[in-house]
Amino acid sequence: MSRSTKRGRVSEIRDEDSLDRISSLPDELIGHILSFLPTVSALQTSLLSTRWRYLFTLTTSLSFDDREYYELSSHGNKTRNMGFVRKTRNMGFVRFVSGVLALHRVTSIQKFSLKLTHTHKYASSHLHLWINAAILKGVRHLDLYSFCQQISLPNCILCSQTLVRLEINSVMHQVDLKVPRLVCLPNLKVLKLCKVKYLDAESIRRFCVGCSLLKELVLIKCGLSTDHVRVSALALEKLTVYLCRGHVEIDAPNLASLSYLYTCSDVMTLLLKKSCSLTRVEVGFHSSEFYDPLGQYVLDLITGAQHVKELILTINALKLLTRLDDTQIPRYSKLESLHLDYCSCDTWKYVTFWLANSPQLETIVFNEGLLNAAACGTEQEHEWRPSMKLAPFSSNVKTIEVHQFEGGKMELLLLNYLLQNAGVLKKLILCKSGSMTMEEELQVSRELLMLPKTSKHCTIELK
Template sequence: MLYQVTTRRPRKYPKVLELRDETGLDRISSLPDELIAHILSFLPTLSAVKTSILSTRWRYLFTLTTNLSFNDAEYYSFHDVPMDYGNEAFKKTFETFVYGILALHSVSPIQKFSLQCNYQYGCSHLLVWISAAILKRVKRLQLHLNPYPNSLPQCIFNSRTLVILEIDSHSPKYYQLKIPGLVSLPSLRILELCKIIFPDGDSVNRLFVGCSQLKELTLDRCELLNTDHAHISAKALRNLTASHCKGHFVIDAPNVENLWYACSPNTADVDVTSSLKTPCSLHTVELGFVDSAGYEPPQIVLDIIRGAYYVRNFVLLYNSVKVLPMVKEDQIPYSKLESLYLGFCCYDTWKYVTFWLANSLQLETIIFGMGLLDYDAMYTVQPKIALDPFSSNIKTIEIRQFVGHKLELLLVKYLLENAKVLKRLILVKCSSMKYEKELQVSKKLLKLPKASKYCIIELK
């Protein structure tokens, strides 16, 4: 069966790109086919196909690209057709376009195959397109579909060339991923799953047993049905992201270096504490907790704060800082901590921030990402701040969203008086600070006493 590639332009279209330079020579067209194809590979496939109308020299160069990218929304926009779910006739033209490109394309292996569909196409079409990418020995496969077919081609889970696999449900609905009985992905290094439902724990185990060389894993809003436990063993894993997942996942990644964990009281079922016990590997931990009224912080948030003894860079986002008063003082200091990022601070957390500064001997950088105090602490209740003095090796302090409130200035004064080796104090003003306020704050900052004679204060 022959397929025709449709390159018909809409009624209103921009002027064709002029390829000639100032001397009147078409230097781009004189380049070798391989080099032009390499340049076209950085464009979406539809844009690469548009170049076929430039001249006979360019007519089939798009078939030599190493990247294939199909996006039906872009296709509709190019043809100036409204995004109408009922436009069955135009859906068929997109199907014909994809089939035509796959039939004409002559390069194997390909580096990347991306399929983003906002409309419903027949499952048989999706299966053929994805299978064609696997047959072309694709290295990076991106699937953002709405909806997904009942099951993905089994060849995806037995590809010897796949290095990166990204599966995202491109709709509010989640996609139930069916894992075959045998999974063999010996080259897979990066796996990203978003809004995916696993039917049972065994399917999760089968998937990760077949990914023995996995280096980077992202589980974003994934769910595990029933009450099963899913045990993910990833000995080679270096980067792990687990964000708002539901279901009891236990991740055993003893060599993980960078961990990003985000949850709310309803999505705190991923146990990553076993990944925090290796003293030599843990580099960065980012912990985000979205609070809800009437809910206690999940136990896993406390376990991560208590267990990250060997982390070098610790990032506490959202409301994670507010959990510190629930942690005992002897569970906070980390022997290898070099930098600390704190999100929302309040009065109750400052005692622990001070303890952190005093007891983390290698700590050199601290960043207050949302100011020194939250809004309620500054403008509603204003108790006196009484903090113990500290001695540390802190060299850089950065305060973002700085509003110049008098309580903030008291805390800045406290930091300057105690940080004896401080070199830079960076104050990033909030966008609403007016010029007159900035001048007033600057004058007050210049009068503050400093324990370090080498400290430079920057207000920007």
């Protein structure tokens, strides 16, 4: 083969490698690809060439974040701008969003996200205009995030025929949700509200009636009502309530997952009809007031979840069980997975209860270590020995996972206790804490190898 022929082939290969294959794609496909970028980033592609100048108007997802916009504007003098970018660089975020919506050519969008975190103040009319535009385009996922001020919401949000997912997150100020007389969200399946306040009990009922297909409800720092509210959510499957206020009785026969967290300053009593079919319960109790009526309510919630398959408890929720004697503790006949933050000396007794009296339990996870020395007290920890204080057990536990493992003396004693009693254990996974040095890891590894194991098939993994 001659040199000229070789040079020709090399030149052809280089030409093929340098081809702009993305630009040759159909406009709609490029618009779909740009939908995965923040809108301000998608807009920057208009600088590439005249071919790309207005392709950002074909995105099926619009995401506006004023922080990103002002960061880009502050570096605008270092970049080459043309067309719409040059015109909007110094027009402000309001005109930027309005301009993009005016130019946008897609009639139906999947997601509209609006994050207002800058100190600049936006009029309610701007917010209403932008949300109305998204609703008119048949948006399916609407995400509103406000940090800088209290906002009002347009009624059109609660009358959308296309919304499947709605998220309203107010960081600094609580938003008053004015519910119109007619709420019609026939396709809404996921609702997440943070710092949203219902004005009265009737508003809550109207809202729930208008969301007949709602499957997941997340309420964070919300004010529901000072009155006792009774609502019906027949399709609801997952409910999360964190740090809310109010008193709610809910009829949700299909409810399978419940996450509940409260403190004494943020109190919400949640009464579930017994017809619900819970399989997962997470209870967080961040308070030192263990003997108030609300503590008893949380205790009743834990002991009443006898048919769950997964149970997740914080340390204070676990401490509530110390109120009970052995005869009051229920049997969790279907429990398969138990997750705990960490344990103190006086709560380990109840861990062994689950190990001994939950015949289906296969996995137990300690999210913050096996034992908290501060919770035990120095003197109590010095005197406490698992082999003396904890009864033997025989269980079907196959996996034990410990996070924030430090390899301390008490932790090794507890591991020895678990390994001697867990007859069918297959995996002991120890996730070391970030403070463990290489020398400490080697020493702990040697001590772990010396621990006796009842199960012949158990492996210990330190990672």
